[in-house]
Amino acid sequence: RILILDFGSQVTQLIARRVRESGVYCEIHPFNKVTADSLAAFGAKGIILSGGPSSVTEDGSPRAPQAVFDTKLPVLGICYGQQTLCEQLGGKVEPGDHREFGRAYVDIVADCALFTGVWAKGGREQVWMSHGDRVTRLPEGFRVVGTSDGAPYAAIANDERHIYAVQFHPEVVHTPHGAQLLKNFTHGVCGCLGDWTMAAFKAQAIARIRDQVGKGRVICGLSGGVDSSVVAALLHEAIGDQLTCVYVDHGLMRLGESEQVVSVFRDRFNINLVHCDASELFLGRLAGMTDPEAKRKTIGALFIDVFEAEAKKVGGADFLAQGTLYPDVIESVSVIGGPSVTIKSHHNVGGLPERMNMKLVEPLRELFKDEVRALGRELGLPDDMVGRHPFPGPGLAIRIPGQEITREKLEILKKADAIYLEEIRAAGLYDAIWQAFTVLLPVRTVGVMGDSRSYDYACAIRAVTSTDGMTADFYPFDMAFIGRVANRIINEVKGINRVTYDVTSKPPGTIEWE
Ligand code: XMP
Structure with missing residues (x-):
């Protein structure tokens, strides 16, 4: 080393x-x-x-x-x-x-x-x-x-x-x-051998998990994202049925995502999985809310409550598993103010381990994101899960900006988003893009469909390149591609009659719209 x-x-x-x-x-x-x-x-x-x-x-x-x-x-x-x-x-x-x-x-x-x-x-x-x-x-x-x-x-x-x-x-x-x-x-x-591979890491990590956990029981919050998926698959391989995963479904996930989580983890990996469909609860609490920070806080707090309640139902967990990565724990050197510790608690279950008196299991603490992906492949997770773009905790709620979240709007957005991502995959562009998504705009516009006038929502399509999410460039699609996506969305998604293309970089913009 x-x-x-x-x-x-x-x-x-x-x-x-x-x-x-x-x-x-x-x-x-x-x-x-x-x-x-x-x-x-x-x-x-x-x-x-x-x-x-x-x-x-x-x-x-x-x-x-x-x-x-x-x-x-x-x-x-x-x-x-x-x-x-x-x-x-x-x-x-x-x-x-x-x-x-x-x-x-x-x-x-x-x-x-x-x-x-x-x-x-x-x-x-x-x-x-x-x-x-x-x-x-x-x-x-x-x-x-x-x-x-x-x-x-x-x-x-x-x-x-x-x-x-x-x-x-x-x-x-x-x-x-x-x-x-x-x-x-x-x-x-230095004479290093170069034998640090993901297979070697996996074996080592499994041994360490067994050592740490012993006969204890572990609870793991699954989000469908890369980090928690890899944590779950790794823990399962290490401790089998001592692991229970809780998937809090806030109803703000993309089309088919919840189904995929259940089918991969419960059906294929045979992991104890609690799928908690809390969409009624979340949508109820979000009713009438339009302010982005209010949405975020509401979703974050409710998420912790629901997760905690589910974990209590499962009962008897000694450990909470978390997908903390190496960039979150590297002590950064700030030469001006002396060295400082920057530990980002980017997980929705922050604060829970203390409250519930659980110890943490963080088997990815030493890995960079691309190494986590390699480990996921090593563990047999599907490619599209391992290579997935980042997705925000509050989900589609912050992609329906400046307006109330309703089931109807969520359904419209999910369909448009699925078409957009399908076209990006078909064009072989998915891996060249950091994040791509559709935003349902708070405006209705007039259109003509056949012989009649339409008055429906406009949506924006966004795609950015980035290495860390801190800065980003809009992805320069060719116009034929954009035309194809727009045409499909307008024809196939009832409720949208206009598509715009977001060409804002970060800074001055942000990746999400709110
Ligand atoms: P912005 O929009 O700030 O996003 O340029 C940078 C990255 O963070 C994600 N993001 C979030 N992730 N909770 C999250 O877990 C949030 O509230 C949130 N807001 C933005 C965004 O998708 C991008 O990857």
Whole structure:
């Protein structure tokens, strides 16, 4: 395994993802939380120092703990990691008059273990840079292996001590051979075997769950989304009938989704599943409500009440399973205010474990989203469930904006949404899109159908690309595709006579309409 010390770079998580993609388990820890003892206990075969927003030339800027160098483990410094490493080992870093941001080229002036198989002396290679400061004098024992216009020491090596450092970012896709460089470090230099696969993780996770749960009973809230589905399938494989899943159906799911949850988990996996159809209750409580935040709060609070009541009915659960993922638990380094812990409780059952006196089982805490998907496939979950777009907790309620939610409107929206998604799948575009959905607008418009006048709802179709939901771009469909979707919705869905296409990015828009 590899330890990544985080100095606060925006792209530290990408280092972890590249390392894991090469079959090596790794974790990200804040730079200032590592001690000689914790390092020994972690058992790393090598250490990577991430980039970061600080300047090594400023007083009080972060430094790698001395233990990192005392261990004699291989070290790879990236960007800020390179600069602090050089400074700490006796080199010099200065503010550069030639800042480099974005694409740059590195001249390879010597061969090096990092470059094996991809870069060779004499080559000129594309990389991605983002730095103002630069190393201007090497520490003793180092040699330069790559240079760029803005960074005379763009890549350096101390072969004897197995310390390597680069000014550019090998973890981003804009450094085309970056993944191989990282693999050369983890496999070639550190000697990792690359045997961390999803099959291996699954076996390990099952053993840990059995160990934690013993003969106890576990309750798991299923939502139909990827994370809870994978948690349920994994727990079932680990503890069989000690698991009960509760699916609170608020009636705001997409067409056919509730049926799929029941058929996959109860019929195919043979999991104890409580399907609680609470749509009357939810729709009753939402009656007359139009404000988005009021809808969210009502749905969230009611969800917890219903889940808790169902869990009590099941009775005797010692553990609550949750689909917490690695990005939710990584301690983030905020250099200005000191390190801070950001733990997002994005689950609808937040607060429940304490109230019900249950312990948590969180078997996905170490995984990134794409790893969760791979695990889901490993567990035999259907592809369309594992590859599913994110779907908000309040469901279709926030896709009927500015108006009261009624069964009639929900039925109209579900049909339009199903047609839209069917066309996206048929065109092979589903996986290229982060989220795609239909919004039922609070406006009726006039149309002509046959010889008569219609006066029906308008809907908007939305599709965005994104990597994390924080920023997003609208998906540029070709007009023939949009025309086909519009035509089908207007012809097949009674109640809609006009379709519009949302071309707003985030920011300034949001992904959902409310
Ligand atoms: P926005 O609309 O804020 O959405 O750009 C960003 C991501 O969050 C999802 N979303 C929600 N998820 N409860 C959720 O569980 C909510 O209330 C909620 N609102 C938005 C949205 O679908 C997108 O993936």
